[in-house]
Amino acid sequence: MSDIAQTIIYLSLFISLYFEIFMLLTYLERRHSIKQEEDRPMPTDLPAVSVIVPCFNEEQTITKTIESILDLDYPKEKLNIIIVDDGSTDNTQNVLNRFRNNKQIEILKKENGGKYSALNFGLKYVTTPFVGCLDADSFVEKQTLKIIISHFTSSEIMAVTPAIKVFEPTSIIQLIQKVEYSWGIFLRKMLSFLGAIYITPGPFSIFRKQVFDELGGYKHAHFTEDFEIALRMHSNHMKIVNAHNAHIYTVAPYTLKSLYKQRLRWTYGFLNNMIDYRHMIFRRKFGNIGMYILPMAIVSIFIALYFTGTLIVNAAVKGAERFEQIQAAGLNLSIPSFDLFFININPIAIVTAVILLGTLAIIFISRKMTYGRVYLGRDVFYFLLFYGLIAPLWLAKALYSTAFARDISWK
């Protein structure tokens, strides 16, 4: 390995380990607040909330989504549902008809213009002090809204994000996402403590209406309007917190292809919004998000790509050596004896092992936060084995498209 390659590896490992330790320290310092939040009594004086459900060809899932909102433990007179049909061409309109007589529900229809335009269309009809959105592929738990509202403990807090879980995962790709999402639940909570939540996810982030009154509506924002609005809020020093115990279920992509498309859109959106909001990077006035979290999020993409690249090159070199060996000396079918001596224990291997342990610790903590218990399932093995190999697929493509200013397709 050349000196430069070695230095990059050491630096990348240092940055990755530092991030894990920083997050684990945040957890250790703030774990009592997590418990306190979980024990906090539900508010009795509940404010009125509107939930916008943008939908485009969602005939399969829309009923379940609406029913889960209707089923919320929240006073009916204080909960409005605004459904915006963004020019669906399937049977969505007919499915929606069965809700027409429900006084809580308002059904709107417009020409197709993308999710952000559907949200803005719905926002015009909002008269309540709080507003949120629920994607038509997501469902809420009964207590979710109450828990979220209970997190608006001061007038400073302008938005509260929920904890998102994967709905009934079955395929390997979904099981990998199950671990990834629970890791996300931990991460978002820590970012909340740091005042650095940089995304208000489409599924059920609740805002004060004031946010949109002051900042305007959603923007196209490279297909990631939920990321842009959070950055715009930070830019205007508006506070976002996370309710880790307010659960939302989302239907995760079932195949690698659909996951790739979704993540390509997210990463591409992230990178392009970062370019739009580059004025926040390394600026003290934006605190942790500007000084550490956003730069770290960008650097982590390069680290992931570099590690995978190195892994592939090393595997190719070893493969070529093995091929040459078989070619020269034939295939030796005898099993080589195992000897500890031949395990290469260098600083890189040791630090990588420590990072892996840190990852496992975070997975366990996030499971405790999400499911109330710690357990080791096959999903964790899939995640540890495959995630590092598949994530670079969309990271590389998103980076390429951003660098050469190429648009990506929406769905």
Add this chain to the structure above:
Amino acid sequence: MKNPDIRRYLVALVITALIFITAIFLADYISRKKVAEIRLIQDQISTDILSSEVQSSLLEEFSCKEIGNTILSKELNRLGERLSFTEETRGPDDAEVEALKKYYSLLQIKDFLLMKRVNEKCGAGNVFILYFYKESCDECQKQGYVLTRLKEDFPQLRVYSFDYNIDLPAVKTLISINEIKQSLPAVYIDDNIFYGFQSIEDIEKAIPILKEWKEEQDKQATSTEES
């Protein structure tokens, strides 16, 4: 940025740095342990060879049975494998690796000389290959694979490998008395020198007894299967 945050940034930095330093020291400690293990094997082999030599000098006529049991070709192979792994991980320029390699080369020469005498006296039926290679040589790498394979297949085949450019008078003498030229890899079998890559078939041609050994092994394998 709030004060507790700055403290956390610093504490995380200290912990990360400590883990890194520990990793570097731990890796170094393990590496030293491995080198110590290699030295121990070398010393054992050295003692074994020395004891055989002393024995032969004392008795003039040495006992074939005794000698046969003392020299452990397996041990020398074990040492070679460990040394080449260490060379791979620490790099050929490492001073420790260089010293170990010199010692290993000496042990190989001593073993070769002694075993040749044993062979002559006792008719142990061993065949010897002296193999010369150099760093950064693709053909040598391939030749290494072939010889390793042959060594595994035929325990009576004793392969001694030498870095052509090693700074060791004994190896230089070995090269000059056998008139080995620089075009490597070079394989020395029974007073014949073969330059360039020699495939398994080439070597089988140069050592006809390999075929017999192979047939014998096949026969044994079939009889075991049948029984």
